[in-house]
Amino acid sequence: MSPASAPVVIGVDLGSNSARALALDPEGRTLGSATSGYSGAASWQPGHADPRGWLAGAVESVRRLAAQLPSAAHPVALCFGGQSPTTIATGTGGPTALTCRHPAGATGSPVEQHHAQSALLGEEYGSGAVVWQLYDWVMAELGANRHQSRWPGDPLLNGYGPPAATGSVVGTVSGDSGLVAGTPLVAGAQDAYLAFWAGGLDEPGRAMDPGGRTGGLAVAVAAGSPAADHYALPSAVPGLDIVGGPVAAHGLMLEWLSSLTGREVPDLLALAADVPPGARGVTVIPYLEGERAPRWNRALRSEIHGLSASAGPGDIARAALEGAAYGLAHIALELAAKQAPIRTLVCAGSPARSRLWCSVKASVLGVPVEVPDPVDVAAYGAALAAGAGAGWWPAPGKGRGGDWPRPRMTLIEPEPDPVYEEGLRQFLALGDAGVARVAEREARTAAPAAV
Known part of the structure; x- marks a missing residue:
């Protein structure tokens, strides 16, 4: 089977400046990657963002990957991870976000920083605010169920939705975005966790x-x-x-x-x-x-x-x-x-x-x-999570050193x-x-x- 026709999973890292999509085959080989910037990001104030720019960049990175690698147009599974602690709030007036660069809670633990961000966003939106981790909101916009992706051992975030273990399926693509309907969506994690996984810190x-x-x-x-x-x-x-x-x-x-x-x-x-x-x-x-x-x-x-x-x-x-x-x-x-x-x-x-x-x-x-x-490697780690959701290799916390592929x-x-x-x-x-x-x-x- 040629690389162009091999089955692939796709991982997407929602970074500070761009979304990076990467396709892995069952052997862990990188068959293609693509990047897309965020529309309007030049006008975002430090620590603030318009989540719609993230969503558009995420979808565009997958589309560009599919344009160069035919099998990426129909991936076996798709996973998103990214910058953290970053919180999106939805409610009247559209979504808004505070990023990991915002000073709210910055001297505390990641959980404390998330909760500080959600408290500030709650002041803006009131009791009707619904808060999300960045990558969970993107997947929900694509068709996933309400959830908060959690790495093994992570404390739960209050108000961020029901927990879903990294590497577990949380829904399927609805098709409204232009991505292929029915593609399994897999719970991700923050970029650092995914990078450590891909880099073999085992x-x-x-x-x-x-x-x-x-x-x-x-x-x-x-x-x-x-x-x-x-x-x-x-x-x-x-x-x-x-x-x-x-x-x-x-x-x-x-x-x-x-x-x-x-x-x-x-x-x-x-x-x-x-x-x-x-x-x-x-x-x-x-x-x-x-x-x-x-x-x-x-x-x-x-x-x-x-x-x-x-x-x-x-x-x-x-x-x-x-x-x-x-x-x-x-x-x-x-x-x-x-x-x-x-x-x-x-x-x-x-x-x-x-x-x-x-x-x-x-x-x-x-x-x-x-x-x-x-x-x-954060995109590679997101692809590892997608592969776990597809049953190609164990989810984090379920395997031993050497059970997962690494980049060259x-x-x-x-x-x-x-x-x-x-x-x-x-x-x-x-x-x-x-x-x-x-x-x-x-x-x-x-x-x-x-x-």
Whole structure:
């Protein structure tokens, strides 16, 4: 059977900037992928979105995939996952959304952030508001039953609908969208969970940076590890947890630099490749929107240190790449102190398309990096869920390591350099100083005025 006619399942990742659809065959081979942006997204305010743009982008990504791969026009099953915590509210006046970039509940657990978002949306819509996770609403618009997709072990979200386990069928496509009626729709999960599943975080010491505009670091540990906290989640393999945390703005830092300089991100990466390790003394603290793990301080802000008259866009771009790697190393240090060392790092998402950036991460963290093909592992994970719904392989929580296919991986070995050791020390010291300044400013603001 030729790849073009092989049966496929489709997974769609609803990312921050676009929807990415990917087709897998029963062997786990990627037979095609397609991307679609969100109409009107340029006018959305940070932390806010019009869900109709997400829906249109999701459907268009599947249509584009079907145009290049005939079997994708009639998939065996279809699953959506995506950015989280993101909440959609429906009611009088049409749907609206608060995204994971909204500050509501941002310093709490994912469940607390969802509930903070739903409370704000409830103030706008009143008691008639119906709240959804992003990907659940998209599937409901396509014909699925009311549900909230839940990864194994996830706490329930109050008011988000009846629970449905990731990988279970929640309805079928109605056909109103132009997609093929009767196609089974399968419960998904948030993008990070799907990425960890696809990246094979199924043995202790395997770690991942899911990339994207934000990023972060997660590592698989034995259940009950001292590193487990309220952010820990079960791996797809029973008996393992995934610990770590998200960051706020690693990919976004390069997007910001691109808008500031008028240079496209690939051009900035090319300039950075000509700059030696250490970025000629320039250090970037990538806290454009505060920082999540491990500082958890929304009031922090990005800083650029060591600028001189000779510094150019390439130096700052290189420093941004290194700053992101130092941010991951900061989380890794916290995890290692809790007996959760990293042996291998999987780099995914759009930043993984830069071999330079992956190499910097390998060298700063001192571990080999695996780069998946395709890098959009959240879409691959959504396709794994669709395959579970089709009975091709176990649902998460029902299998063992090796029961699920993985994308093809390219290995990058670390190239240790003393300049990175000093760079990490400076990064941590500058971050500590920023925290101290924020605390001092907040103390002054809170202090009563002198009589």
